[in-house]
Amino acid sequence: MHAPTTDPTPHSAPAPGQPVVVRSVADIRRAGDAIRAQGRGVAFVPTMGALHEGHLTLVRDAARGGDGVIVSVFVNPTQFGPNEDFTKYPRQEARDAELAGSAGAGWIFAPDVAEVYPEGFATTVTVGGPSEGLEGAIRPGHFAGVATVVAKLLLMVRPDRVLFGQKDAQQVAVVRRMMRDLHLDDIRMEVVPTVREADGLAMSSRNAYLGPDDRVAALALSRGLAAAAAAAAAGERDARRIEAAAMAVMEGTPGVAPDYAALVDPDTFRPIETLDGPAALCVAAKVGPARLIDNTLIRPN
Ligand code: AMP
Secondary structure (H helix, E strand, O other), X not given: OOOOEOXXXXXXXXXXXXXXXXXXXXXXXXXXXXXXXXXXXXXXXXXXXXXXXXXXXXXXXXXXXXXXXXXXXXXXXXXXXOOOOOOOOOOOHHHHHHHXXXXXXXXXXXXXXXXXXXXXXOOOOOOOHHHOOHHXXXXXXXXXXXXXXXXXXXXXXXXXXXXXXXXHHHHHHHHHHHHHHOOOOOOEEEEEOOOEOOOOOEOOHHHHHOOHHHHHHXXXXXXXXXXXXXXXXXXXXXXXXXXXXXXXXXXXXXXXXXXXEXXXXXXXXXXXXXXXXXXXXXXXXXXXOEEEEEEEEEOOO
């Protein structure tokens, strides 16, 4: 792999493995113009960096079909609560650029906080509806931070396609709602299935916080989802009982402090009572120093 370049004025597509790193809105717009001048579309993958195979799957999907791929690496301060992990969130930009480049990204957009939130910044995008329950209830302001930064990034990058991971199912619902409501619906949103470790743990940048015992305990989330999915597959329709199957696994695992197991409508994120259509089963738990989330889509048998 090659080291990333820092030429701020990309005029042509760089070779694979050599993404151009840009930091200003003006430069990322020039990158988009350069891609379009080649007759290609612009595909965009927003991330907070510390890239893993989940992120890289999004990048590979973005690159499929020949679009130019822009990956943003921006640890967004407004989506972290005051007692959350903003300052210790893993930052490894040079490695991220190499990995993203080898997966097909041509450009890394890594703005400073001041570029995204300039002096006097006073606008927030607040989404109701799907923001309200689960993560939104436990992390006040989190989805306003997410919706604000995603709206801003989409207006900066102006892509044809934007890719998100199903891993963050509620974020998908919030961003989908926001894109419809703000008429950003000429940008195609694509959702990529959750990428997992071989033993089932959903990949996450926050897995880096897990010690060896935590890493084993963390399997309670995916195992809980599997137990709940098995209950549904065996004919269970009562949402509370399906949730209880997941909760029992998490509560029965030492070192795991569950926040919730919730069966919700995948678009509105409202709780459902009876499994009679597609539903998202979402779980969240603290495991050692990390707070982890996971989900699976469930349909009636
Ligand atoms: P993050 O850097 O955590 O903000 O994630 C950036 C994007 O990658 C989001 O759209 C996530 O949903 C997605 N993502 C994170 N982990 C995974 C995973 N294990 N599988 C698929 N997508 C993921």
